[in-house]
Structures are given as C-alpha cells and as structure tokens.
Amino acid sequence: xxxxxxxxxxxxxxxxxxxxxxxxxxxxxxxxxxxxxxxxxxxxxxxxxxxxxxxxxxxxxxxxxxxxxxxxxxxxxxxxxxxxxxxxxxxxxxxxxxxxxxxxxxxxxxxxxxxxxxxxxxxxxxxxxxxxxxxxxxxxxxxxxxxxxxxxxxxxxxxxxxxxxxxxxxxxxxxxxxxxxxxxxxxxxxxxxxxxxxxxxxxxxxxxxxxxxxxxxxxxxxxxxxxxx
Numbered sequence: 219x220x221x222x223x224x225x226x227x228x229x230x231x232x233x234x235x236x237x238x239x240x241x242x243x244x245x246x247x248x249x250x251x252x253x254x255x256x257x258x259x260x261x262x263x264x265x266x267x268x269x270x271x272x273x274x275x276x277x278x279x280x281x282x283x284x285x286x287x288x289x290x291x292x293x294x295x296x297x298x299x300x301x302x303x304x305x306x307x308x309x310x311x312x313x314x315x316x317x318x319x320x321x322x323x324x325x326x327x328x329x330x331x332x333x334x335x336x337x338x339x340x341x342x343x344x345x346x347x348x349x350x351x352x353x354x355x356x357x358x359x360x361x362x363x364x365x366x367x368x369x370x371x372x373x374x375x376x377x378x379x380x381x382x383x384x385x386x387x388x389x390x391x392x393x394x395x396x397x398x399x400x401x402x403x404x405x406x407x408x409x410x411x412x413x414x415x416x417x418x419x420x421x422x423x424x425x426x427x428x429x430x431x432x433x434x435x436x437x438x439x440x441x442x443x444x445x446x447x
Contacts, residue, residue, distance in 0.1 A: 231398065238395040239373060245366035249402040252355050252362075256406060259348050260413045267420055270345070274301045274424075278431055281305065287438075300341035300424070304432050307337035312439055323443050330439055334432035342425045349417055356410035363403015370396025 235246055277299050284290035287309075295306050311333040315326040374393055 234395050234398045238370070238399075241369050242366045242373075242395050242399055245362060245369070245399050246402055249359060249363060249366075249399070249406045252359055253402075253406040253409070256352060256355050256410045256413070259351060260409065260417075263345075263348065263413075263417055267345070267417075267424070270300060271424065273297075273299045274427070277301045300338075300345075300428055301431055303341055304334050304337045304428055305435065307333045308432070308435050308439060316443075321443070326443060327436070327440055330436055331432075334436060335429075338425065338428045338432055341428065342421060345424065346418075346421050349414060349421075352410045352414040352417070356407050356414055359407035359410065360400075360403045363400045363406075366399025366403070367396040370399060 235243060238246065277294065277297065278301050280294070281287075281290055281301075291305060291309050295302060295309065308330055311330050312326075315321070315329055371393065374396070
C-alpha cells in the first residue's frame with residue numbers, strides 16, 4: 219500500500235484511519251465502538267443511580283414517618299425502587315412467618331434477615347450488571363490498541379524493505395497509524411477504568427444504605443414480634 223507523505227496538517231484521525239490497512243482499521247473501529255459502548259453505559263448508569271438514590275431517599279423518609287406500615291406498603295410497596303424491594307421482602311416474610319397459630323420468634327427473625335439480605339443482594343447485582351463490561355474494556359482495550367501498533371510497525375518495516383529506503387517519508391505513515399491505534403486503546407480504556415472505580419464506589423455506598431434500611435426495618439419487626447402471641 220502506498221502512503222502519502224504526512225505533514226503536520228495531515229495528522230488527523232480521519233487521515234490516519236483512511237491510510238491504515240484493513241487490520242489496523244478493524245482495530246480502530248473496534249476501539250471506537252468499545253468507547254461509544256463505554257460512554258453509553260456510563261451515562262445510562264449515572265442517570266439510573268441518580269434516580270435510584272433520589273427515589274430511595276424519599277421512600278425511606280416517608281416510610282419512617284408512616285404510622286401504619288401495612289398501609290404504607292399497600293400504597294408504595296410495589297414501586298420499582300431497591301428500598302421498596304427490601305420492604306416487600308420483609309413484609310412478605312413477616313406475613314408468612316406470623317400467619318399461623320404459633321410463632322417461632324427466633325426463626326422468624328432469622329428468616330426476616332435472610333429475606334431482606336437476599337433482596338439487597340439482588341438489587342445490588344441488578345445495578346452492577348454492566349460493571350463487568352467496563353472492567354473488560356478497561357483491561358483489554360490497551361492490548362487491542364497495542365496489537366494495532368505492532369501490526370502498523372510491521373507494515374512500516376515492510377514498506378522500508380519494499381522501497382529500499384528508510385527515510386522518514388516511508389516510515390512515518392505506518393508509525394503514525396500504529397501510535398494512533400495505541401491512543402484509541404487508551405481513549406477507550408481510561409474512561410472505562412475511571413468509571414468502573416467510581417460506579418463500584420457508588421454501588422457499595424448504595425448497598426451499605428440498603429443494608430442499614432434492612433437492619434432498621436428488621437429491628438422494627440423484631441420489636442413487633444414481642445407483642446405477637
């Protein structure tokens with residue numbers, strides 16, 4: 219493949235892409251798609267976490283002000299919020315465990331804790347469902363870019379051998395394409411790694427808050443058990 223001589227003005231992403239061979243082009247396209255996928259996940263997750271955090275705060279605030287837990291559950295227990303799912307798990311287990319003639323208080327407390335802990339885990343897993351994609355992009359993209367770099371350099375050596383000329387005009391195009399592939403790999407990986415760490419931190423905070431809500435509600439139900447027959 220014949221390369222045009224690169225000048226300062228021709229070092230643009232479009233020119234570098236068009237001059238690359240099919241393998242390097244495939245690498246570049248894959249990295250650009252991975253970057254777009256990463257940003258889609260980042261923005262979608264940020265909006266979802268903001269909605270969930272705001273909804274949970276309002277839900278829990280209203281719940282602790284409610285005088286009638288059953289009435290509150292009937293009004294808001296079916297909402298698509300992690301706190302609502304934890305509440306529903308607790309209420310459901312409470313009704314199953316206290317519906318008979320004889321109540322096993324210790325067994326009920328244990329089952330309540332298990333049910334609400336499982337609900338917390340399910341909600342956290344659902345929110346963290348796409349974190350593995352960010353982790354994969356963050357760890358793999360630099361190596362994919364490096365593959366494009368190695369391939370581009372190999373092409374440059376081939377051009378040198380074919381032209382029997384090691385001048386910058388012969389070497390520069392392939393080297394520029396190679397380095398551009400590396401840059402794209404980093405462009406995809408760096409936001410993915412940063413977002414993964416930030417999203418993991420946010421999910422851990424949400425998990426801790428849900429667990430505190432579950433523990434507090436468990437305490438409320440445990441005290442209620444003392445008044446049951």
